[in-house]
Amino acid sequence: MRSLCRILGCCQVAAGSVRGSEQEGTRDELVAADAALAGKSREDLVRTTSGAVFNQAAQVWNHTxxxxxxxxxxxxxxxxxxRAAIEEAFGSVSSFKEKLSAAAVGQFGSG
Structure with a gap:
């Protein structure tokens, strides 16, 4: 159910209503699950955890x-x-966009 709320919350973000509270709620759930996580920033949670905690922390960071x-x-x-860096690495911005799109479509993930 929480995942469904997250999906619905993302829809409401366009109206500016849920984004912050939803992400903080996810962080609060992580801290409630393990008191050792209290006081850690999103970045610290991503850098220092693994498994389900990492996945949740990374999701919050990514959405933020x-x-x-x-x-x-x-x-x-x-x-x-x-633009100069993209052109040096990929030849052109349009080539970068094509390669990025192809890589994104081929990447499995929840988002």
Whole structure:
């Protein structure tokens, strides 16, 4: 049921209602499961845990990163320094996008 709530919560994030409390709720559940985790940041939980705790902590970190990466009217072309690095590594931005999309489609994961 919690996973379903998370999915529904992500839908509500667009309206700005659930994101923070849902992610903090997941972190609080982790800490309740193991008191030794109390006081650790999301980053510390990802770096120092494994198994189910790591999976939950990494999911919270990933969602936080994702939502903080979005902005109104976002997207478009990368800044010059990033574009240069992408072009050096992949030949072009469009080649990078194609390779990234292919890798994402071929990657198993919950998100």
């Amino acid at each position: 990163f994702y939502w903080h990466s979005m902005k109104p009217q976002g997207g478009g072309e990368p800044p010059a320094a990033l």
